[in-house]
Amino acid sequence: MTASEIRxxxxxxxxxxxxQVVPSAPIVLKNDPTLLFTNAGMNQFKDYFLGNKVPQYKRVTDTQKCLRVSGKHNxxxxxxxxxxxxTMFEMLGNWSFGDYFxxxxxxxxWELLTEVYKIPGDRLYVTIFEGDAAEKLDKDQEAFDYWKQHIDEKRILMGNKKDNFWEMGETGPCGPCSEIHVDCRTDAERAAVxxxxxxxxDHPQVIEIWNNVFMQFNRxxxxxxxxxxxxxxxxxxGLERLVRVLQGKQSNYDTDLFQTLIKAAEKYCHKKYxxxxxxxxxFRVIADHIRAICFTIADGQLPSNTGAGYVVRRILRRAVRYYFSFLDVKEPLLHELVPVLAKQFEEVFPELFEQADFVKKVVYEEENSFLRTLESGIRRMExxxxxxxxxxxxxxTAFELYDTFGFPYDLTTLIATENGLKVDELGFEAALKEQKDRSRAATELDMGDWQVLQDAGSSFIGYEQLTSPAQVTKYRTIKAKGKEQYQVVLNHTPFYAESGGQVGDTGVLHFEGEDIYVTDTKKENDLIVHFVNKLPQAIEGELIAEVDAGKRKSTxxxxxxxxxxxxxxxxxxxTHVAQKGSLVHAEGLRFDFSHFAKVTDEELAQIEAIVNEKIRENIPVVITEMPKDEALKLGAMALFGEKYGDFVRVVVMDHNYSVELCGGTHVGHTGELGMFKFTGESAVAAGVRRVEAVTGEVAEHYINSQLQxxxxxxILLKNPKDLVKTVEQLVADKAKLEKELAVLEQQxxxxxxxxxxxxxxPVNGVNFLGANIDVNSGDALKQVAFSLKPLLENYLVVLTATVGNKAQVAILIDEKVSESKQLEANKIIKEHISSLIKGGGGGQKTLxxxxxxxxxxxxxxxxxxxxLL
Incomplete structure (x- = not known):
């Protein structure tokens, strides 16, 4: 059977x-502060387990894209x-929400594995939770008794809390679990042991393939x-392990899930797996990592230096490092595998196939950039x-190579070993720990448990009204960067929670005799969470929730x-343009989109004119809810990486112009925008451009400030008739004067x-020149030293200067002197001069x-x- 047939x-x-078969959630999580990525099939159903949301179906099944590279599951x-x-794998799952157990x-x-997939029962083992005295948890006797009906008792093994009590993270839904393991060894090996x-x-041939978690608790x-x-x-x-078992392979990478990618990689590096x-x-690293890279980018997460984007960049760079170091490939390789992967998963995860060109471009630029980093890092290493x-x-020093130059530590150790050197590993680890501690302290978020006042949902009513009576259903304390804040959840709220690029509402919660200010509103899974700086004296009473109407209107x-x-x-x-990110707030908008070239001034002017024309047409903004399939048939644009329900909200501004799926807040007619004005255009990442703009009163203020x-x-130029021509002349005059000044300074x-x-x-047979001179920069000091080269013979020169109360030193050595006296300028700086002036430097052996x-x-x-002479 092929992997597709097994799935x-x-x-x-x-x-x-x-x-009910449901689609995979995006691999990139947006409304869960505890996770960067979907790391288990249950992530998208977390609110069902916690009782925060009522499931549409009591039983569902799916194949979920998962990524495990950080946190508990790493x-x-x-x-x-x-x-x-x-890193990226498919998790096949079946779910019961308060239904079967x-x-x-x-x-x-048992039925699926032995009767459908035909795995011999004598190759299977199951584990159950043995209990835990410290947690006051009993053995899972119920699971044991049910398993006895299907499998020999000798094959039912007891498992400890580490192996058989599943937890998603430090807090959250959890419970005992029952794992199913398969023995893939030969008959002779099985008879022997x-x-x-x-x-x-951790035996490579006796592996877990399925875990049944019985969710009973909340940690x-x-x-x-x-x-x-x-x-x-x-x-x-795990689909990958299941396919390996059913295809009779010794490795997941020998299955058709990975062999297609490995064979494609073989062609580019001229080596065989x-x-x-x-x-x-x-080869295994490349075949695995390209999957993680592509699916995260397709779901909207671009490589970057922070958060989830940094994880993607780290995975990509690990793959580059492996083909650079072990396959002797010095040109970008990963991007060539994108179309192969996209075609392979076209029917399962079509979002990658639809964006293959864009993803390929992003991967190529990231690869190319890191290969340049490796080259510069190698020079620095030398x-x-x-x-x-x-x-x-x-x-x-190794940490500096890693942190500043992006040069992997293991590559540093590899090159060092090849040159008969060692790296101070303890020193590197200490420097790395210091950085991690600083980073953790800057971003650490300490969240307390929810204090539940009433068992109620959290509904949004803010499309229709900005003020509403409400009650607090739960609250908790959070600490971020040492500051204490609070979060409250209301039974219903007019406050819009940050989503789809639109920032969360601010406003006031009017309790009896006390006003509490809401500084932000966010989603946590399906909860609408209000951030406040204090809690009221009487939190259980009725309140009036009031959104800041001015901010909401401008947003x-x-x-x-x-x-x-x-x-x-x-x-x-x-039509290749697709949204890759946005930020919408009261002061303006920012829009990121796929495009491979700078948007020219002429194109910006044309786009701006079209938008303003639509504003002047005063088009009604029609918002309706309808089944998702019906909306897509209408041509509604959906965002890659967003999770949509069966019913969606469709925003239409002329059926022939703009039809989009959107949960944000909008004006009634386009004419309310007044005007639209671009304020910036720039590059964000490979293949992604960003434009910034303002509208309404904000646009009016912007234009007025520019005119001012x-x-x-x-006024400064005494009101010239042609302002542009006058400024051009000033720039030309300045450039001319700078050029003349440079010539004079050189002379x-x-x-x-x-x-x-x-x-x-003369000092010991060498012409020694030492002088403290007056110059205005370190570069000028270096130029003076260099100018002495043709004027002296058999020399050693040391020039010093004070520039801005700081020391500057330049050392010039004749090549013959360097060889005869075994003196090198860069070593003199490092070994003798840096400590004297409390600084550092470097260069070549003669300068x-x-x-x-x-x-x-x-x-x-x-x-x-x-x-030294």
């Missing part, structure tokens, strides 16, 4: 058991080394367990090795303008050099410079260099 059989099996460093760990879940697991002794022992902040409102089933079976361990690991005298590269105007802008961009630039700037410039420096020649004195904080030691610098 299909799973979904059809559970469909026959009354399950498999990154094992990927490629072994044959069964992955252990009996059915266990029976169906009992498979039961190898379960959960609280204080580590206590509270029963969930209802009992649920959450199962997860299966011939050497190091190259095999590199300098470090040249200046290493004790065969050990300092840990902080809505900018959101409607975003829709008009999106349509105009596609009209002028092409022009007026001020005219002056040459004169300074000529005046120094007679100060050279090097340094700068430092202490200019009082410049005479000592000259004497020190002289003493």
């Amino acid at each position: 299909k059989q799973f979904l059809e099996f559970f469909q026959s058991k009354g399950h 498999d990154l460093e094992e990927v490629g080394i072994d044959t069964y760990h992955h 252990k009996k059915e879940a266990i029976a169906w697991s 009992d498979g039961a002794s190898l379960v959960n022992k 609280m902040k204080d580590k206590s367990l509270q029963p969930l409102p209802a009992k649920h089933v959450d199962t997860g079976m 299966g011939q050497a361990e190091k190259t095999d690991i590199a 300098e470090v090795m040249a200046n290493t005298t004790d065969k050990i590269i300092e840990g902080r 809505a105007m900018h959101h409607s303008a975003t829709h008009l802008l999106h349509a105009a961009l596609r009209q002028v630039l092409g 700037h022009v007026k001020d410039v005219k 002056q420096l040459q004169q300074v050099a000529a005046s120094l020649v007679n100060k050279a004195i 090097a410079t340094a700068g430092g904080q202490d200019s009082s030691q410049l005479d000592a610098v000259i004497e020190k260099v002289k003493s």
Whole structure:
């Protein structure tokens, strides 16, 4: 069976058991502060388990894109080394929300594996939770009794809390679980060693393929367990491992899920998989990582230096490092695999296929950039090795290569080893820990448990009204960057929670005799959370929730303008334009979109004119709710990476112009926007451009301020008839004067050099010249030193200067002197000068410079260099 057939059989099996097949949630999470990525199939159903939301279906099944590279579930460093760990993987799952429980879940697991997939029962083992005295949790006898109906008791093994009590994270839904393991060894191997002794022992051929989690508890902040409102089933079976078992392979990477990618990679690096361990690991890393990279980008997460974007960049750079180091590929490779992967998953996850060109461009630019980083890092590494005298590269130097140059630590150690050097690993780890501690302190968010006042949902009523009676249903304390805040949830609220690029509302909660100000509103899964700086004395009473109407109005105007802008961009630039991010607030809008070239001034003017024309037409903004499939048939634009329900909100501004799925707030007619004005255009990432704009009163203020700037410039220039021509002349005059000044400065420096020649004195057979001179920069000092080169023979020159109360030093050595005296300018700087002036520097063996904080030691610098002769 192919992987596609195996996936299909799973979904059809559970469909026959009354399950609704639902689509995968995006791999990038947006409304869960505890996670960056979907790391388990249950993430999208978390609110059902907690009782925050009522599920549309009691039973569902799906295949979910998952990513595990950070936090509790972190498999990154094992990927490629072994044959069964992955970053991105598919989690096949079946779910019960307060419906069936252990009996059915266990029976169906056995039926699917042994009767549908035909896995011999004598190759299967199951584990159940043995209990935990410290947690006061009993053995899962219920699961044991149900398993006895299907499998020999000898194959039912007890598992500890680590292996058989599943938790999504530090807090949240959890419960005992029952894992199913399969023994893939040969008959002879199985006869020699009992498979039961190898379960959960990281044996490469005795592997877990399915986990049935019985969700019963909610882990609280204080580590206590509270029963969930209802009992649920959450199962997860890794497709990659299942395919390996059913296709009779020794490795996940030998299956058709990965072989297509590996064979494509072989063509580009002219090496074969299966011939050497190091190259095999590199092939596995590439085949795994390209999946994680592509699906995260397709779901809207671009590589960047922070958060989820940094994780994507890190995965990509790990893949580049492996093909650079072990496959001897020095040109971008990963982007060539994007079309192969997109075609492979076209029917399962079509979002990648639809964006293949865009994703390929982003991956190429990231690869190319990192390859340049590797080249510059290698050059820096060569300098470090040249200046290493004790065969050990300092840990902080290795960390600088990693942190500043993006140069991987293991590549540093590899190159060092090849050159007979070692790296101070403890020093590197200490520097890395310091950085992580600083980063953690800056971003740490400490959230307390919810204090529940009433068991009620959280509904948004803010489309129709901005003021409403309400009650607090739950609240909690949070600490961020050392400051204490509070979050409250209302039974219903007019406050819009940050979503779809639109910022959250601010306003006031009017309690009896006390006003509490809402500083922000966000979504946490499906909860609408209000951020406040204090709690009222009487939190359980009725309140009036009032949104800041002025901010909401201006924000809505900018959101409607975003829709008009999106349509105009596609009209002028092409239908390849797709939204890649947005920010909508009261002061303006920011819109990121796929496009591979700078938007010209002419194109911007054309787009702006179209938007303003639509504003003047005063088009009604029609908002309706309808089934998602019906909306898509109408041509409504949906955002990649967004999770939509079966019913969606459609915003129409002329059926022939703009039709989009959108949950944001909008104006009634486009004429309310008044005017639209661009304020900026720039690049965000490879293949992504950004425009910024304003509308309404904000646009009016912007235009008035720009006109005032022009007026001020005219006054300064004494009201010229042609302002542009006058400014052009000023710029030309300035450039001419700067050029003339540079010539004069160069002549002056040459004169300074000529005046120094007679100060050279013989020292041990060398013409030594040491002088403290007056220049205005370190570059000027270096130029003077360089100018002395043709004026002297057999020389060693040290020039010093005080520039802005700081020390500057330049050392020039004749090549013959360098060889005969074994003196190198860069080593002199490092070993003798840096400590004197409390600074540092470097360069070549015949010319090097340094700068430092202490200019009082410049005479000592000259004497020190002289003493070396």
